[in-house]
Amino acid sequence: MPELPEVETIVRDLAPALEGRSFRNPTVLRPDIIRGSTRSTLERRLRNRRILSVQRRAKHIVVMLDSGDRVVVQLRMTGGLFVHPLPLRRPALDYAVFRSALGNGTALVFRDVRRLGTLRVLNETQWHSYTASIGPEPLEASFAAGDLGRALAGTRQAIKKVIMDQRRLAGVGNIYANEALFRAGVDPSRSAAALPPEAVADLHRAIRAVLSDAIGARGTTVRDYRSGTGAEGGFQHALAVYGRGGQPCLRCRTRLVTTHRIDGRSTTFCWRCQGGR
DNA sequence: ACGAGGTCCTGCGAGC
DNA sequence: TGCTCGCAGGACCTCG
Numbered sequence: 150m151p152e153l154p155e156v157e158t159i160v161r162d163l164a165p166a167l168e169g170r171s172f173r174n175p176t177v178l179r180p181d182i183i184r185g186s187t188r189s190t191l192e193r194r195l196r197n198r199r200i201l202s203v204q205r206r207a208k209h210i211v212v213m214l215d216s217g218d219r220v221v222v223q224l225r226m227t228g229g230l231f232v233h234p235l236p237l238r239r240p241a242l243d244y245a246v247f248r249s250a251l252g253n254g255t256a257l258v259f260r261d262v263r264r265l266g267t268l269r270v271l272n273e274t275q276w277h278s279y280t281a282s283i284g285p286e287p288l289e290a291s292f293a294a295g296d297l298g299r300a301l302a303g304t305r306q307a308i309k310k311v312i313m314d315q316r317r318l319a320g321v322g323n324i325y326a327n328e329a330l331f332r333a334g335v336d337p338s339r340s341a342a343a344l345p346p347e348a349v350a351d352l353h354r355a356i357r358a359v360l361s362d363a364i365g366a367r368g369t370t371v372r373d374y375r376s377g378t379g380a381e382g383g384f385q386h387a388l389a390v391y392g393r394g395g396q397p398c399l400r401c402r403t404r405l406v407t408t409h410r411i412d413g414r415s416t417t418f419c420w421r422c423q424g425g426r
Numbered sequence: 427a428c429g430a431g432g433t434c435c436t437g438c439g440a441g442c
Numbered sequence: 443t444g445c446t447c448g449c450a451g452g453a454c455c456t457c458g
Binding site for chain 2: 181226227244261262263264265303304305306310372373412413
Binding site for chain 1: 450451452453
């Protein structure tokens, strides 16, 4: 799915188009994307509700309604959220799983080719337990190296798998895990608990830097990702390792290696720059 | 507690 | 041209 930088970009695009508008005719086109309620309940709780704000939590888009409910969208691998002028036409409606007019001649459309994405509506109480189960936001000013150290503590699993575990740390997926580990010079298969404090500090810095850089570039488009305005991101041109298996390391020119041995997800790294620790 | 692997889906590119 | 296979920005589950 879009990872933290892509979701952040989408939220920044959508917020001005959605805030103050209302869900006029919320319509679930593919009920299998709904979690935690039925289609009719979800549509009823959105209908004619005003949108107060659009925010990001981890990789989720959170739409706050005037009822106190929150609409939580998880885009997973191929999901996208767009605002289009009415009437909706073919390309905009292809693979649409949810749509609603917004009352100003535009409509919000949730598209998802693979339909791994999810849509749920949560009340205040449900939201609190939902967000409590997700790890800290790495770009919060208060997120320090010590917080990352605590997130990594107590597990000997591969560091790459651990930083992608949303219960431990919010927002990092496969692309940025690969990139951050390269920037920090950390071996992706290294046991999380065995990382020395200097490596944790380097990784903390690298995660924050790569996520910030990617937001600055409006995300990474490998294939499906588009921002809320339908534009491609720019960070794919700045990737150092992801998708560069077999090509020379940008730092030392050694051939980068790709493996699927870490959690079954493609992992590209430099033996030389990331072998030492 | 951990790792491995399957599951949900569809599309695409590689290889034959 | 047309097939089959493996893989894809994620996250959940079960099994051993």
